[in-house]
Amino acid sequence: MDDMHSQLQAAGAACQQSNSLLLPPPAADRPCSSSSSSSLSLLGTAAAACLFLSAAIYCIVVIIVTTSSKQNINNRLIRRLLKFKGRRSKNDRRRDYNNNAAPPPPPPGRGSSWWWSVVETLAFVSANRSGRGLYHFVEARHRRYGPPCFRTALLGATHVFVSSPDAARSLLADAGGFSKRYVRTVAELLGEHSLLCASHDAHRALRRAVAPLFNAQATASLAANFDALARRIITRDWAAKTTAVVVLDAALDVTFEAICDMLIGRTTTLKRRRLQSDVLAVTRAMLAFPLRLPGTRFHAGLRARKRIMDVLRQEIASRQRNIMDMEEMEEDDSKHDNDFLQSLLLLRRRKMKSSQQQQSPSNSNDHLFLTDDQILDNILTLIIAGQVTTASAITWMVKYLADNKDFQETLRSVQLEMALKHQHGDSDGPLTLQHLNSMELAYMTVKESLRMASIVSWFPRVALEDCQVAGFHINKGWIVNIDARALHYDATLYDNPTMFDPSRFKGEDMCTKQQAPYSFLVFGAGGRTCLGMNLAKIMMLIFLHHLVTNWRWEMADDDPSLEKWAMFPRLKSGCPIHLTPI
Numbered sequence: 001m002d003d004m005h006s007q008l009q010a011a012g013a014a015c016q017q018s019n020s021l022l023l024p025p026p027a028a029d030r031p032c033s034s035s036s037s038s039s040l041s042l043l044g045t046a047a048a049a050c051l052f053l054s055a056a057i058y059c060i061v062v063i064i065v066t067t068s069s070k071q072n073i074n075n076r077l078i079r080r081l082l083k084f085k086g087r088r089s090k091n092d093r094r095r096d097y098n099n100n101a102a103p104p105p106p107p108p109g110r111g112s113s114w115w116w117s118v119v120e121t122l123a124f125v126s127a128n129r130s131g132r133g134l135y136h137f138v139e140a141r142h143r144r145y146g147p148p149c150f151r152t153a154l155l156g157a158t159h160v161f162v163s164s165p166d167a168a169r170s171l172l173a174d175a176g177g178f179s180k181r182y183v184r185t186v187a188e189l190l191g192e193h194s195l196l197c198a199s200h201d202a203h204r205a206l207r208r209a210v211a212p213l214f215n216a217q218a219t220a221s222l223a224a225n226f227d228a229l230a231r232r233i234i235t236r237d238w239a240a241k242t243t244a245v246v247v248l249d250a251a252l253d254v255t256f257e258a259i260c261d262m263l264i265g266r267t268t269t270l271k272r273r274r275l276q277s278d279v280l281a282v283t284r285a286m287l288a289f290p291l292r293l294p295g296t297r298f299h300a301g302l303r304a305r306k307r308i309m310d311v312l313r314q315e316i317a318s319r320q321r322n323i324m325d326m327e328e329m330e331e332d333d334s335k336h337d338n339d340f341l342q343s344l345l346l347l348r349r350r351k352m353k354s355s356q357q358q359q360s361p362s363n364s365n366d367h368l369f370l371t372d373d374q375i376l377d378n379i380l381t382l383i384i385a386g387q388v389t390t391a392s393a394i395t396w397m398v399k400y401l402a403d404n405k406d407f408q409e410t411l412r413s414v415q416l417e418m419a420l421k422h423q424h425g426d427s428d429g430p431l432t433l434q435h436l437n438s439m440e441l442a443y444m445t446v447k448e449s450l451r452m453a454s455i456v457s458w459f460p461r462v463a464l465e466d467c468q469v470a471g472f473h474i475n476k477g478w479i480v481n482i483d484a485r486a487l488h489y490d491a492t493l494y495d496n497p498t499m500f501d502p503s504r505f506k507g508e509d510m511c512t513k514q515q516a517p518y519s520f521l522v523f524g525a526g527g528r529t530c531l532g533m534n535l536a537k538i539m540m541l542i543f544l545h546h547l548v549t550n551w552r553w554e555m556a557d558d559d560p561s562l563e564k565w566a567m568f569p570r571l572k573s574g575c576p577i578h579l580t581p582i
């Protein structure tokens with residue numbers, strides 16, 4: 001894979017020369033710079049003539065504006081002349097580029113005129129409605145324009161989709177000139193303080209406060225809890241079923257419960273069900289048109305968000321009272337196995353007390369604790385970022401294994417052998433992180449499923465200034481999307497990319513990476529890398545282990561249509577399977 005990557009880099013370097021973001025490459029290095037000195041002088045003369053012509057056009061415009069009394073005629077004339085000037089300056093730009101005097105061309109594709117934006121937005125919506133999923137829109141344009149990128153216009157904004165590891169590295173690793181940008185609906189539903197949507201500076205402080213919560217203790221406790229929940233569903237509930245089971249429904253339930261337990265602790269079944277249906281409404285509204293009219297999906301999503309916020313606010317108030325009580329009774333809070341919400345509140349309380357004792361209103365660690373609003377937005381963000389993604393990934397993994405029965409059998413025999421050894425030591429005890437680390441083939445299966453499913457198909461970033469990506473000029477304000485799915489299906493990076501082949505990840509464990517850099521972007525990369533990636537892999541491994549060691553399965557419905565308006569690609573059928581006990 002390393003070889004492949006260096007070949008790719010060499011090929012990329014030969015035709016692109018530079019990938020640096022903000023600075024154009026040195027003139028001599030730029031592509032298409034082979035003009036001879038005579039053509040240079042010719043072009044120089046042409047440029048001088050153009051300058052003269054432009055000045056003349058401006059003069060004519062000014063004269064017409066100041067002398068003519070017929071406003072309508074003026075306006076029409078001015079528009080025509082300006083249009084003519086626009087055409088000239090485009091030609092100038094093209095010629096200048098050949099002369100190495102101007103930035104390189106924009107990525108192939110159409111620009112941002114309003115009518116083109118309408119055409120493309122309609123095509124985007126229709127891809128979604130067709131059951132082929134939103135990514136079909138992107139894929140069709142990749143085919144039309146070829147790698148490494150193309151340009152389009154959606155909802156009035158210019159979007160560029162890039163699919164080269166080098167461009168991904170420059171956008172994700174040295175993301176100085178870019179900021180993350182989600183569609184307005186997502187930002188409104190998750191809240192302005194959400195980690196997913198926060199601007200560069202706000203994000204750093206939020207991440208510093210939230211990342212420590214994903215520690216070894218939280219990971220081990222999520223694994224133990226998820227193990228119990230998955231066993232309950234797979235071995236007990238499914239054993240009582242006489243019809244096909246819908247994997248997506250089960251996966252959504254089990255991931256929701258595990259993630260909520262980790263974030264806000266156990267609640268009653270009724271409260272959890274209400275919360276789950278509100279979270280679903282928020283998720284469904286994320287790609288809806290931002291209409292606030294009653295009856296619309298966006299409106300329903302906003303109302304659901306408000307209900308979630310009310311419930312969480314009450315929870316915070318009651319926990320704060322408890323913390324005060326504990327302080328009065330001088331009880332040690334470190335004895336408790338705290339959920340994320342409790343940890344954030346305790347941390348804040350400790351910081352506040354220590355700054356009161358020091359009698360200094362601010363100290364250097366102020367940014368390490370979160371306000372109520374920041375906590376609320378990020379609890380909701382973590383539920384949504386963690387539940388739907390992981391449940392969708394589990395569902396695709398089950399489908400890929402249903403379509404590859406031989407591999408399913410091989411995996412089963414390996415996992416059964418492992419389960420026997422495991423039972424030997426501790427009769428049917430929970431799976432621990434140590435067990436999970438020894439599941440090499442299962443881990444390869446998880447990775448291959450994640451690659452093929454590419455749950456987060458692209459990651460949007462907005463250019464904060466004019467720059468270059470993959471050798472193309474990007475204007476300030478354009479949205480550059482790192483097209484992870486295209487990278488995952490790139491035949492120069494993965495042999496037979498459309499084939500489900502877990503063996504391509506042989507020799508890797510949960511901690512080592514062996515792919516070419518920036519070619520496996522399932523969880524993103526750089527400062528915005530997924531915070532829950534280990535949790536997601538753990539949940540997938542546990543689910544897979546219990547499924548494969550208890551059941552054989554096949555698809556009960558082969559309809560490949562994707563769900564409409566889904567933020568992440570998933571089967572409309574929810575992946576119903578027929579189970580046979582082993």
Ligand code: HEM
Nearest residue numbers: 385386389390393455456459522523524528530531532536
């Ligand atoms: C298979 C499951 C998952 C996938 C495919 C996934 C994928 C991703 C990706 C690609 C990003 C980066 C997006 C970007 O750079 O624009 C991301 C960010 C994030 N993910 Fe995940 N994720 C998964 C599970 C989880 C889980 C279980 C959690 C937590 C409970 C989680 C929490 C987050 C958070 C908080 C961020 C934002 C990080 C930041 O901006 O600093 N994710 N995820």
